[in-house]
Amino acid sequence: MVRITSRRIDVSKILADVSDPAAGGTVVFIGTVRNHHLGKEVEGLEYEAYSRMADAKLKEIEEEARRIWPIKQISIVHRKGHLRVGEVSVVVAVSTEHRAEAFEAGRFTIETLKRTVPIWKRETTPDGKTGWVEGNPIERPKVIARRRTRGLG
């Protein structure tokens, strides 16, 4: 299951979602709000999403990952709205028969998410200043998957 949510992410629920009797391993990536960025203290992050497009792109990433690896279950959940330091912003969970595929598919999924899903974050520092975090131009999930298959990324 994939989705963008404004509610707190329940990691144990996601683990239950990806459990599968045919899986021998599950890899979970949990992204959390860090208390600093580029040497500056950070108090919180405001995540904004183009939600309909972000949902569609998460589905595409799931499809690409399933095409490349024999995935039993996969769940990708990204938070939006205001998050404080330590809160969970994103979870990727993948279960497969053997661990190697779970690690590879999990890594592909989070890296592709960061480059292809229309989500932005704005930092708040303790003095109340805010600023958009610098990122990279958005790309298409298919393009990244193709580059990976050719061994270029």
Added chain:
Amino acid sequence: MRIKILYFASARDIVGKRGEMLSSDARTVNELADRLRRLHPGLKSLDKATRYAVNLEIVDGGAVLHEGDEVGVIPAVTGG
């Protein structure tokens, strides 16, 4: 031709609104982007990293626009 424009993140801050309906004779995304930069000169500062989504798909500048399309102005992304 009427096009719905949506602005996100830094683009929304520059324009000062989440979106607008434009009556435009722009045939392609490149032509529409020119129009948007004339309307909102501040958008030029985002040029290098900005991409355009038409009906939720990232497209090239040559993509042809149609009546009722939804165009998202997508600054560099920072999810995760």
